[in-house]
Amino acid sequence: MKGAIQMAGPRKCDVTGCEQPPVRSLSGSRVAPYLEIGIEGGKGHSRKSRAHLCQEHYREYKKKARKDREVERAYWH
Ligand SMILES: [Zn+2]
Numbered sequence: 001m002k003g004a005i006q007m008a009g010p011r012k013c014d015v016t017g018c019e020q021p022p023v024r025s026l027s028g029s030r031v032a033p034y035l036e037i038g039i040e041g042g043k044g045h046s047r048k049s050r051a052h053l054c055q056e057h058y059r060e061y062k063k064k065a066r067k068d069r070e071v072e073r074a075y076w077h
Pocket of ligand 1: 013014015018019020053054055056057
């Protein structure tokens with residue numbers, strides 16, 4: 001295991017207060033509007049803001065993001 005890839009990420013979901021193991025890693029800026037994540041512009045964190053989400057919060061994110069898109073589409077109509 002001496003590849004360039006390092007599992008330096010957190011072992012927990014990035015949503016504030018959540019302790020579940022993450023199953024997905026998304027760009028923080030994409031997730032930030034929908035979930036309360038403690039990474040973007042956060043203290044002590046590097047600028048590579050990836051949001052790690054657990055199963056539950058990933059589902060929540062997807063749900064909210066999709067809803068948003070539906071609203072957008074309604075406007076386009
Ligand atoms: Zn979570």
